Amino acid sequence: MLDQAAVLADRLRSARSVKVVSHIDADGLTSAAVAVRALERLGKPYEVEFLKSLRPPDVERLKDENPDTLWFTDLGAGAAALLSDVEPVITDHHVPTAGGRYHLNCHFSGEDGSRYLSGSTTTYLVARAIDRANRDMAPVAVVGCVGDLQDTDAGRLVGMNAAIVEDARAAGMLAAVDTRYFGRETRSLVKILQYADDPCVPGVSGRGEACAQFLDGLHVAHHHGEDERRWGHLSTEERRRVLSAIAKSLLSKGYGHRAVRRLVGEVYVLPGEAQGEPVRDAKEFATLLNSTARYGAADVGLAIALGDRGEMYARGLELLKGHRQNLVAGIQLVKEKGLTERNHLQWFDAGSGIRETIVGIVAGMMYNAAGVRRDLPIFAFAEADAEHVKVSGRAARSLVAAGVNLAEVMRVAAGKVGGAGGGHAPAAGATIPRAKRDEFLAAADDAIGEQLAGRKA
Numbered sequence: 001m002l003d004q005a006a007v008l009a010d011r012l013r014s015a016r017s018v019k020v021v022s023h024i025d026a027d028g029l030t031s032a033a034v035a036v037r038a039l040e041r042l043g044k045p046y047e048v049e050f051l052k053s054l055r056p057p058d059v060e061r062l063k064d065e066n067p068d069t070l071w072f073t074d075l076g077a078g079a080a081a082l083l084s085d086v087e088p089v090i091t092d093h094h095v096p097t098a099g100g101r102y103h104l105n106c107h108f109s110g111e112d113g114s115r116y117l118s119g120s121t122t123t124y125l126v127a128r129a130i131d132r133a134n135r136d137m138a139p140v141a142v143v144g145c146v147g148d149l150q151d152t153d154a155g156r157l158v159g160m161n162a163a164i165v166e167d168a169r170a171a172g173m174l175a176a177v178d179t180r181y182f183g184r185e186t187r188s189l190v191k192i193l194q195y196a197d198d199p200c201v202p203g204v205s206g207r208g209e210a211c212a213q214f215l216d217g218l219h220v221a222h223h224h225g226e227d228e229r230r231w232g233h234l235s236t237e238e239r240r241r242v243l244s245a246i247a248k249s250l251l252s253k254g255y256g257h258r259a260v261r262r263l264v265g266e267v268y269v270l271p272g273e274a275q276g277e278p279v280r281d282a283k284e285f286a287t288l289l290n291s292t293a294r295y296g297a298a299d300v301g302l303a304i305a306l307g308d309r310g311e312m313y314a315r316g317l318e319l320l321k322g323h324r325q326n327l328v329a330g331i332q333l334v335k336e337k338g339l340t341e342r343n344h345l346q347w348f349d350a351g352s353g354i355r356e357t358i359v360g361i362v363a364g365m366m367y368n369a370a371g372v373r374r375d376l377p378i379f380a381f382a383e384a385d386a387e388h389v390k391v392s393g394r395a396a397r398s399l400v401a402a403g404v405n406l407a408e409v410m411r412v413a414a415g416k417v418g419g420a421g422g423g424h425a426p427a428a429g430a431t432i433p434r435a436k437r438d439e440f441l442a443a444a445d446d447a448i449g450e451q452l453a454g455r456k457a
Contacts, residue, residue, distance in 0.1 A: 001117075001125065001160065004104050008089050009129035011102050012038070015069035017045040018089075021062065023074040023119065024050050024293035024357060026147030026286035026301075030120040031073035031091065033305035034137045038127035041134065050298040052357060052390075053431060054079045055420060074119025074144075077105055078422035091123040095407045095422055106160070114424035116159030120144025124164060138167035139282075140305055142268050147286025149427075152198075153397055155180060155265025165268070173282075174269040179231065179243060180262065185281045188228035189215060197368035199259040202249050218245055232275060278320065279304070279313075291323030292316055294357035323358070330354040330362040335369060339378070344448035346372075347379040347441060349389075356382040360392030360429060367396060377404060377448065379441070384431055391421070391440065392429045400425045403451045413443035 012018065018039055022032035032048055039046045051058055054075050059082045062070060070088035077092040080100055090103040093113035104126060106117045117125075124141035127134040141164060142157070151157045156175075157165050165175055178184070183192045193201055193211040204210045215222045220238050222229055234242070247260045268282035278284035292301030297319055303312035333353045339346040348366075350359055363380035366372050377395040384390040391414075393406040406428035410421030414430035417440045421430025432440050 001104070001106065001109055002129070004108075005125040005129040008091065008102050008104055008126045011089055012044070012069070012071070012126070012130060013042065015044060017068045018071050019062075019065070019067040019069070020046060020048045020071045020073060021054070021075060022048070022050055022072070024052055024298060025074075026289040027119045027144040028074040029289045029293055029298065029301040030140050030144030030147070030305050031118075031123040032302055033140055034120060034123045034127050034134070035071055035073050035091075036302070036306065037137050038130050038134050041131055048302065050293055051075065053420075053429070055431065056082060059083060073123045077103070077107075078420070089126075091119065091126055093117050093119055093122050094424065095411075097422075111159060112425075114148075114426055115150050115153060115161075117161060118145040118148040118150050120148075121161050121164050124167075125160075128167070135167050136171045138164055138171050139173040139268075139270055142168045142173060143282045143285045143289070143305070146268060146282040147289065151266065155262060157266070157268075168268070172270070172272055174271055175266050176269060177264055178267045179239070180265045180267060181231075182283055182287075184231040184267065185276055185284055186230070186278050188230060189220070189222045189234075190228070192231060197365075199246075199250055199255060199262055200368070201246050202253040202255070204249075214245070215242070218242060230276065278317075279309075287323075288316055288320050290358075290361070291320040294355070295319055295323070326355065326358060327362060327365065330358065331365055331369065334362060334366055334380075339366070339372065341373075341376065342441065342445045344376065344445050344452065345379055345393075345441070346376045347381070349381040349437070350383075351381075352383045354380075354382050356384050356390035359390065360394065360427065363392050364394045364427070367394065374398065377406060377409075379444065381437060383434075387434055388419075388431050389434050389437060390429065390431055391437075393423075393427070393444075395426045397426060403454060404448055405451060409444050409447045409451070412447050413440050416440070416443045 020032055020035045022028040059079050072088055072090045076090035077094040077096040080096050081098040092105050096105050096107055104122055107113055120141040145161050181192050181196050190211045193204055194208050196205045204214045218241050243263050250259050270280055273280040278288045289301045300312050300315050304316050334348050337348055339348050359380045359382035363378045374396045377393055380392045381389050395404050395406050405425040407423045410428040410430040414421035414432050417432050417436035419430050419432030423429055
């Protein structure tokens with residue numbers, strides 16, 4: 001991996017100019033930020049474009065533009081076969097369709113692209129090979145990696161990501177052992193417990209009044225005067241009291257030690273950022289970035305990832321408010337519509353009710369809703385344009401362990417109906433013709449059934 005990163009670095013050093021093409025999620029934004037900083041330090045002219053996906057028409061348009069050098073970050077692996085004639089630089093972690101002289105991807109080393117490296121950390125390896133000064137972008141790369149949920153399974157970053165965390169430490173980021181519940185910096189204690197889902201707090205999560213009563217019973221104040229207390233306001237003893245009580249509740253309700261172990265893990269903090277701001281915690285930083293490019297404001301997200309804490313940051317915070325509201329509305333919409341089950345999957349069609357850019361997030365969040373089966377992947381559809389729909393798939397890690405690979409399912413099922421898809425084993429997506437939705441579902445259902453039968457055999 002490091003030898004190949006050096007090959008890509010040499011190619012970029014020799015470029016006259018570079019066009020960076022990246023994805024619109026937190027991993028894509030931070031990938032682009034790392035690439036931009038490296039190119040700025042090289043003194044190379046550059047431009048940046050963000051795409052929801054890299055479809056064949058996009059490939060042909062980019063070729064027609066005939067830039068000196070194309071650099072795909074967190075994109076490109078799925079279209080590598082279509083790009084071979086222009087020999088782009090690709091730093092990606094999705095399942096590749098082909099190799100390439102300037103393609104860096106952990107799958108070529110037999111590693112899992114959903115855990116070993118993300119788009120941002122893959123891009124960081126090249127930036128570091130260009131100039132060791134780019135090690136100061138390691139914290140930004142870690143934010144993208146966490147935004148891609150690469151720390152979820154183990155409760156910390158593993159693989160080569162873990163080595164990059166060490167660079168991030170040297171650049172000032174802290175990796176601390178603490179609760180992994182979302183909202184440590186910005187949510188009140190009551191809200192943290194109310195929205196706790198991995199693991200939930202039995203009899204408490206989802207009920208604001210019960211959360212306050214839970215804290216009262218532990219003699220942990222959730223207000224200081226008129227102000228709500230946040231996790232960072234708690235003393236070490238108060239934190240221990242809260243986590244111990246949750247652990248006892250989980251065990252008493254039969255959740256088991258695995259759920260208890262997920263209460264704490266490695267969290268990534270940027271101590272140079274102000275307390276109470278989302279950019280101080282890597283998870284919340286990533287959510288802020290997701291709320292920009294997914295709503296057509298990639299320039300805002302890129303500026304924030306590059307360090308803007310002025311006008312662009314203020315715009316990002318406003319977009320974050322809207323993003324949170326849209327997620328809540330999306331979950332409510334799915335609860336009202338319900339999920340339809342097939343033999344090996346469950347699905348919902350949001351139509352135009354949920355943006356195609358966030359329907360995958362909503363699908364993943366539905367696993368924590370009451371009554372939703374975790375033993376079936378969730379497929380979510382949303383309107384893409386007049387003729388196409390976006391489909392996003394999510395599978396619990398237990399399903400992946402049983403043999404489910406949604407990247408392969410999307411590639412095969414979408415291909416059968418004239419679409420295109422790919423991604424990772426637990427999370428993947430595709431764009432298909434609107435009229436082919438049911439045909440796609442049948443093909444996906446069959447593909448998952450074959451995967452599960454193959455593992456059992």
